[in-house]
Amino acid sequence: MKRLEASAAEVRKIQQLLEEEDTVTEEEDEAEPGKGDELDDAEKEQVAAKLQEELDRSIRELNECISDLDRRKEQALVDLQQDCDLAEDAQTLQRALELELKVLKQPRTSHARRKELRELKAKNEELVCKDPHSVHFLLLSNLIDEHIPDAAAVGEQASFKELLGDVMNHHFQDEAEESFLAISSRYRQEHVDLLERAGVIVVDPADPCRMRMTSFF
Known part of the structure; x- marks a missing residue:
C-alpha cells in the first residue's frame, strides 16, 4: 500500500512538472517569439523524454502494486473460504457429538x-x-x-x-x-x-x- 501511494504521488508530481514546463514555454514564446527555438526544442525533448521515462517507470510500479493487491485479495478469499469450510466441518462434528452424547445419556x-x-x-x-x-x-x-x-x-x-x-x-x-x-x-x-x-x-x-x-x- 505504501508503494502504491508513493507511485501515485510520483505520477502526480511528474504530471505537475509537465504542466509547469508547458506553461513556461508558452510564456517564453509570447515574450520573445522565435528566439532560441532550436535550443528550447532540444531541451524540451530531453526533459520530456526524461519525464516520460519517469512516468513509465511510475506506471509500471503502480501496476505492480495493483497486481500485488489483486493476488493478496485472491489469497484472502481462498483463506476465508477455507476458514468457512473448517467452521462448517466443526459445526457438523459438534452436532454429531452432541447427538451421540444425547443417545449415550438415555438409560x-x-x-x-x-x-x-x-x-x-x-x-x-x-x-x-x-x-x-x-x-x-x-x-x-x-x-x-x-x-x-x-x-x-x-x-x-x-x-x-x-x-x-x-x-x-x-x-x-x-x-x-x-x-x-x-x-x-x-x-x-x-x-x-x-x-x-x-x-x-x-x-x-x-x-x-x-x-x-x-x-x-
Missing part, C-alpha cells in the same frame, strides 16, 4: 439395558413356547418391544397381574370371546391405559367402563 440405550431387555425377551419367548396360554409373558414381551418405560416392573405388580389374568380368562372363554369385560374399580387405571396403548385391549366405544382383549391374542 434405555445403554449396553447393559439392551442386554437386559434381550435376555428378558428371550426368557419370555421360551416360556410362551412351553405354555401357549401364558399370555402374561407374551404381553410383557410385547410391552418391552414397544419400549414402554418400566414394563418389567409393571409386569411384576400384583394389581397388573390380576387385571391381566381377568382379561385373559375372559378372552379364552369361547362363548365370551367377542364380549366385553367390565372394568372393575379394583383395576388401576394406569394399568388399563398401559394395556390399551400397547394394543392388548380395546375399550368399548359405547361404554368406556368395558373392555376386551384384541383379536391379535
Whole structure:
C-alpha cells in the first residue's frame, strides 16, 4: 500500500512538472517569439523524454502494486473460504457429538439395558413356547418391544397381574370371546391405559367402563 501511494504521488508530481514546463514555454514564446527555438526544442525533448521515462517507470510500479493487491485479495478469499469450510466441518462434528452424547445419556440405550431387555425377551419367548396360554409373558414381551418405560416392573405388580389374568380368562372363554369385560374399580387405571396403548385391549366405544382383549391374542 505504501508503494502504491508513493507511485501515485510520483505520477502526480511528474504530471505537475509537465504542466509547469508547458506553461513556461508558452510564456517564453509570447515574450520573445522565435528566439532560441532550436535550443528550447532540444531541451524540451530531453526533459520530456526524461519525464516520460519517469512516468513509465511510475506506471509500471503502480501496476505492480495493483497486481500485488489483486493476488493478496485472491489469497484472502481462498483463506476465508477455507476458514468457512473448517467452521462448517466443526459445526457438523459438534452436532454429531452432541447427538451421540444425547443417545449415550438415555438409560434405555445403554449396553447393559439392551442386554437386559434381550435376555428378558428371550426368557419370555421360551416360556410362551412351553405354555401357549401364558399370555402374561407374551404381553410383557410385547410391552418391552414397544419400549414402554418400566414394563418389567409393571409386569411384576400384583394389581397388573390380576387385571391381566381377568382379561385373559375372559378372552379364552369361547362363548365370551367377542364380549366385553367390565372394568372393575379394583383395576388401576394406569394399568388399563398401559394395556390399551400397547394394543392388548380395546375399550368399548359405547361404554368406556368395558373392555376386551384384541383379536391379535
